[in-house]
Amino acid sequence: MVDVDAAVVADGSPADQAWHLLRDQADVGWVIAGKLLARKRPRLLPVYDRVVRCALGSPPSFWLDLHAALGEDGAALYRRLLELRQAAGLPETVSALRVCDVVWMSHRALGHACR
Template sequence: MQAPRPDDVAVLVQRLDERLTGPRPVDDLRRYFGIGLRPGQEAFSGARFEHLGGGGEGAGTADTVTATDLVAVETLSVRIPVELKLGLLEGPVGERLSALLREVPSGVDLADAPAQAVADGSPAARAWKLLTEQQGVGWVIAGKTLARKRPRLLPVYDTVVRCALGRPPSFWSTLRAALGHGGGALHHRLLELREAAGLPDTVSALRVCDVAVWMGHRTDGHACPR
């Protein structure tokens, strides 16, 4: 297992620090999740991602992709191919994914997770690879699907977030190291932002990070190559 490169961790810490500092992240979080909106404003559809149907880690469904999970993933502006939906719900790909999910830690924050939980070759990494091997599925849909099932451990990572934070060789491992850097300063800041925005504890620190970065970079005019 190869540890993330110190230079990559340092760059990610700096970029996260810039994105998570000041009053803007709180305002963006409140806007996204529909807190204190003005008349005529609506929350973003993705505000239901972690809460729809009780969430992806609910008792009895944490290791199985359900129809509700698929709807939740599509609130994040992606469309899952019909063939994959059927395969996840009724086919062998769903059975293979469930077997891998049973080996992925549940209910643990990425900042506190052991390095092997998100390392190359881990069950989580193999689940991501399984999804990306399906026709019509790229890294964005794969990541969002797994983030629904393990919202505290696996981050939402799309083209906007990648543009803002970069693309280290192993994003999960590098993000884990960045969140734990300096005694977990960034992780604690995410929890503080969640509280300041008035969000419930069911919104994970990773989701606070994703939304704050996505909203800020999107407003700044995200124009990075896909």
């Protein structure tokens, strides 16, 4: 995600269109749609589910906000995620976004109640 133009994850982009198409299917809500896309494009699309929403709130565009955050300060957040991956002994095949997903899960593990 850090290496692409913001337009790739902006409203109306193919990724956004795919999310809407999935979400609009019977028995596929916003969480399942997002997790399917994150699984399909693990280096481009992050998981945004109830735990992440609980931790971060509901930004107008989670993808765009995270894209901006990953590139701020010379990509400091992105580099920190790579450091966490290395410290955990994970292979380079695990994307920075997947490391970020695990960090969100610590929110629940710390006892925060998410709805």
